[in-house]
Amino acid sequence: MRSSGPADSVMAIAVLGPLTVETSARLLGPRDFGGHKPREIFQLLVAARGAVVHKGDLSVALWPGARPRNVEATIETYLSVLRRSLTDDRVQGRELIANVANGYRLHVERCDIDIDRFDRLIQQATVEPTDRAEVRTRRQAANLPRGALMPEVRATWVDETRDTYHLRVVHNLVQLAEAELRIRSFVSSAQHAEAALHLEPFLEESLRVLMLAHYASGHQGLARAQYDKFRHQLETELGQAPTAGTVTLIEAIDAGQPIEELIGAWVPTPRRVHAALSDDRPGSDRRRANNQMPFVGRASELAQVDAVLEQGRNGHPSSILLVGGRGSGKTELLDRVDDANVDLIGRARYPQDRYDNLPCALPLLDALERRGSVGLGQRYVDGRFLCADELAIDTLAEIILESGPMVFMLDDLDQAPRPVVSALGRLVAAHPYLPLGVVATSSKQPENFIPPAVNFRFDTVLELKPLTADECATLGPEGPELWALSGGQPGTLADLWRWRAAGGEAISPSLRASVLHDLRFREPAEVAILQAVATSDVPLDVDELAALVASDASEPGDEIDQLVAAGVLMIERGRLHFVEPIIGLVILEHFRSLQHGAGRRGTADH
Numbered sequence: 059m060r061s062s063g064p065a066d067s068v069m070a071i072a073v074l075g076p077l078t079v080e081t082s083a084r085l086l087g088p089r090d091f092g093g094h095k096p097r098e099i100f101q102l103l104v105a106a107r108g109a110v111v112h113k114g115d116l117s118v119a120l121w122p123g124a125r126p127r128n129v130e131a132t133i134e135t136y137l138s139v140l141r142r143s144l145t146d147d148r149v150q151g152r153e154l155i156a157n158v159a160n161g162y163r164l165h166v167e168r169c170d171i172d173i174d175r176f177d178r179l180i181q182q183a184t185v186e187p188t189d190r191a192e193v194r195t196r197r198q199a200a201n202l203p204r205g206a207l208m209p210e211v212r213a214t215w216v217d218e219t220r221d222t223y224h225l226r227v228v229h230n231l232v233q234l235a236e237a238e239l240r241i242r243s244f245v246s247s248a249q250h251a252e253a254a255l256h257l258e259p260f261l262e263e264s265l266r267v268l269m270l271a272h273y274a275s276g277h278q279g280l281a282r283a284q285y286d287k288f289r290h291q292l293e294t295e296l297g298q299a300p301t302a303g304t305v306t307l308i309e310a311i312d313a314g315q316p317i318e319e320l321i322g323a324w325v326p327t328p329r330r331v332h333a334a335l336s337d338d339r340p341g342s343d344r345r346r347a348n349n350q351m352p353f354v355g356r357a358s359e360l361a362q363v364d365a366v367l368e369q370g371r372n373g374h375p376s377s378i379l380l381v382g383g384r385g386s387g388k389t390e391l392l393d394r395v396d397d398a399n400v401d402l403i404g405r406a407r408y409p410q411d412r413y414d415n416l417p418c419a420l421p422l423l424d425a426l427e428r429r430g431s432v433g434l435g436q437r438y439v440d441g442r443f444l445c446a447d448e449l450a451i452d453t454l455a456e457i458i459l460e461s462g463p464m465v466f467m468l469d470d471l472d473q474a475p476r477p478v479v480s481a482l483g484r485l486v487a488a489h490p491y492l493p494l495g496v497v498a499t500s501s502k503q504p505e506n507f508i509p510p511a512v513n514f515r516f517d518t519v520l521e522l523k524p525l526t527a528d529e530c531a532t533l534g535p536e537g538p539e540l541w542a543l544s545g546g547q548p549g550t551l552a553d554l555w556r557w558r559a560a561g562g563e564a565i566s567p568s569l570r571a572s573v574l575h576d577l578r579f580r581e582p583a584e585v586a587i588l589q590a591v592a593t594s595d596v597p598l599d600v601d602e603l604a605a606l607v608a609s610d611a612s613e614p615g616d617e618i619d620q621l622v623a624a625g626v627l628m629i630e631r632g633r634l635h636f637v638e639p640i641i642g643l644v645i646l647e648h649f650r651s652l653q654h655g656a657g658r659r660g661t662a663d664h
Contacts, residue, residue, distance in 0.1 A: 069144070069154070072172045073104055074223065075204025079144065088210045092139035095120060099133070100140055100164075101208050103155065105219055107174070108166035108476055109507065110158050119215040123616065137162065173223065176202050180230055184328075189240045192328070196234035200250065203227050214620055218384070228257050228264075235267045239274065239325050247271040260292060260574075262304050266324060269307060274317045281311050296574075297647065351555035353394050355529030356387070359520055363395055363497055366518075367402060370465040370495030375486060377496035379471070379504055382522030385549025388499040391522075392467055395497070399465070401428060407469035408478070417481030418454060421466040431461055448488075451481060455489045463493035471498040472507040479507070483514030525551065545638040554640065573644040583617045588626070592645040597633035 070080040077097065079086040091097035102111055102119055117129045126132040141151030156163050166174075179199035186192040207220040231254035238247035248271035254264040265288050272281040285300070285308045292298050310320060362378060369376035382388050396403055404425025406418075419438060426435040438453055458464060466482075468474065482496065496516075500507065504516055524546030530537040533555070544550040577585060590603055600618065618634070621627040628637050636642035 068170055069168060070170045071104055072204070073101065073208050074172050074176065074202055074227075075206070075209065077101065077208065077210060081145075083145075086143065091143045093136070094210070096136045096140040096143065098211060098213070099136055099162075100144075100155075101211055102215070103162060103164035104169075104171060105208075105216065106164065107171075107473070108164060110161040110163045110509065112161040114160075116162070119213060122213065122620075172202050173207070176223075176226070180226065183230075183233070189237050193234065193237045193241060193243070196230055196237060199230050200227075200234055200253075214623070222384075224257065228254050228261065231257070232261075232263055232267060235264070235271065236325050237328075239267065239270060239321055240327070242274075244271050244274040248275065255288075260296065262288075262301055265300075266304055266307055269311060270317070270320060270324060273311045273320070278311060278314070282308065351552045352533065353390070354532050355525045356391055356522075359391060359522065360395070362518055362520060363391075366495045366497055367395070367399055367465055370402060370463045370493060373463050373491075373493035375490065375492055375494055377498070377516045378518040378520065379516040380497075380499045380520050380522055381501070381503060382499070383501050385547050386522040387525075387548030388522060389469060390548065390552070392469060392497070392499060396467060402463070403465050403467045404428070405467040405469070408471060408474035416450065417475070417477040418466065418485075421468060422454065422457065422464075425464045425466075426457075426461060429461065434461055451484050451488055454481070455485060455492055458492060458494055463495075465495035465497055468496065468498040470500065472500040472502045476509075479509075479514060480512050483512040487513050524548075542639060544640050545636075547638050550638050550640055573641055574648060577645065577648070581617065584621055587617055587621060588642075588645055589649050591627065591634050591636065592642045593649060597630075597635055599633050603634065 068081075070078075072078045072080075077086075077088045077100075079100075088097060091100060098120060099116065102116060113130060113133060116133055117125055120133075121129070137155065141148070141155055144154060145151050154165050154168060156165060176199050179195055179202075183192050183195040183199065186195055203223075207223045208216050231250045235247045235251040235254065238244070238250065248268055251264050251268035251271055255261060255268060258264065265284065268284055269281040272278075272284060285304070289300055292300060307320070307324060359380065363380075366376045366378045380388055380391065392405075396405060402425075404421035404423070406420035406424065416438060419435075422438060423435045434457055438450075438457055468478075471479065485492065485494070498516075504519060508514060525541070525548060526546060527538060527541050530541035530546065530551065533540060540551055540554050544554055577588070580588070587603065591598055594602075600615075603618075618627065618629075622629060626637060626641065627634050629635075
């Protein structure tokens with residue numbers, strides 16, 4: 059739907075579901091952007107959250123194969139169409155989507171984006187003082203998604219972000235259902251647990267909350283029926299049985315154990331301290347209490363982080379950036395450092411930030427709260443500063459000097475609002491002897507998210523590699539096998555460890571569900587390649603693979619490139635391997651179970 063009025067000062071953008079853009083003058087749907095390329099450019103800019111999207115990155119995302127003869131001119135044409143779709147005012151259009159050095163930037167300060175609101179609500183929920191307050195906030199977050207992130211986009215550039223928000227939505231539903239159990243809102247708890255189970259059908263955490271909610275509502279038989287349905291689906295589709303914990307819970311329900319005892323035993327009580335701490339890690343407290351894998355390896359990385367901490371204690375500024383993708387162990391490493399240095403550190407995790415106009419407020423307030431100096435931080439919060447202006451930077455430095463040496467620990471700094479990195483640069487430049495250390499993590503190298511104009515450079519940049527076989531050997535007799543199955547990837551390794559410690563034999567249902575969820579969204583040609591590599595007794599070269607999945611040896615090339623770029627496959631000495639062997643094992647078992655099921659149906663037909 060289109061109208062001709064000027065654009066409003068605030069543009070409401072919704073991407074958790076079909077794209078909508080709304081101002082006082084117009085309402086746009088997915089088909090109102092003058093074509094799918096202008097729409098996809100807009101979605102790329104929204105996903106960048108205010109960061110510059112370089113022309114080269116745009117061209118790769120828009121045309122992963124053959125590209126137009128004059129890429130830049132084509133992009134400029136699409137941008138012109140996009141701006142006209144958003145507003146009739148040419149000046150406003152160029153302000154909203156600005157041309158910057160070698161790229162473009164969405165003026166997010168004039169936008170209200172639903173993923174930003176979702177992230178803020180999730181962050182707020184983690185620091186609410188009571189269960190009822192947490193429920194109110196999580197319900198607001200649960201009402202925002204209308205579907206998957208950017209469902210119109212079929213390109214691979216959105217896959218990781220889409221998966222991230224899928225898991226965040228599921229995790230919020232589970233935690234909401236748990237909080238509703240704690241306040242005895244059993245019907246709502248069942249509804250939200252069921253919604254989480256619908257999104258992730260093999261997530262036993264959702265099943266357990268759902269069984270408890272049914273039982274608490276007086277429906278013991280419904281709890282048993284839900285368990286039987288889940289068990290049948292798990293056995294039929296994955297060839298697995300529920301974990302020992304879930305079996306124990308249903309046995310307790312069948313035996314009529316008092317609901318208050320079950321809620322006390324099975325529903326975690328959140329740690330309501332460090333209100334400024336930005337930490338939305340799923341189940342962080344439960345991981346420590348429930349089959350937590352011993353911390354292994356990372357001796358060199360820990361030594362270098364400790365050096366930064368020591369510099370901070372001695373009043374000398376120092377900084378280190380740990381770079382790694384999902385599952386590389388960044389957060390677990392910071393957790394270990396944090397636990398041993400509680401009085402020195404102030405921590406924040408981005409993109410959540412409740413103080414949009416106060417860069418670095420989250421780590422500062424967390425550090426002061428740990429020291430019992432909350433009032434000192436109020437001077438910064440109450441200050442009427444423009445974002446990262448000179449007075450704000452000077453006030454920040456004064457508080458750090460007054461309170462003593464500290465270290466800002468910043469998770470996912472590449473997801474932080476731009477003023478955070480800018481403030482760090484200005485803080486260090488204006489106060490070179492400030493007793494402040496910075497320990498940060500990122501999925502990107504610093505040159506890919508710190509603009510050249512920002513005068514901030516990390517003293518040390520460390521890329522987190524997979525753990526070695528020797529490091530995993532410290533886990534005991536199972537260490538070598540766990541290393542072989544996980545490829546040394548800490549996230550997969552920890553998942554396997556927890557499953558084994560809980561009595562499982564090989565692969566956790568959560569890992570299997572995650573892999574199969576990813577498989578469902580792969581193109582058929584990619585699935586055929588993954589099946590061929592997984593089911594082969596020896597690593598395949600490209601020619602052998604072509605014989606299995608296509609008649610022309612060149613046909614699988616693009617799909618192989620996509621899978622390698624996604625970090626699923628790697629090519630070593632001309633042969634294809636899974637980056638994480640456990641992923642290949644999940645896929646192998648999946649296709650074997652399908653073949654077995656097809657065989658049983660064929661026998662029955664005869």
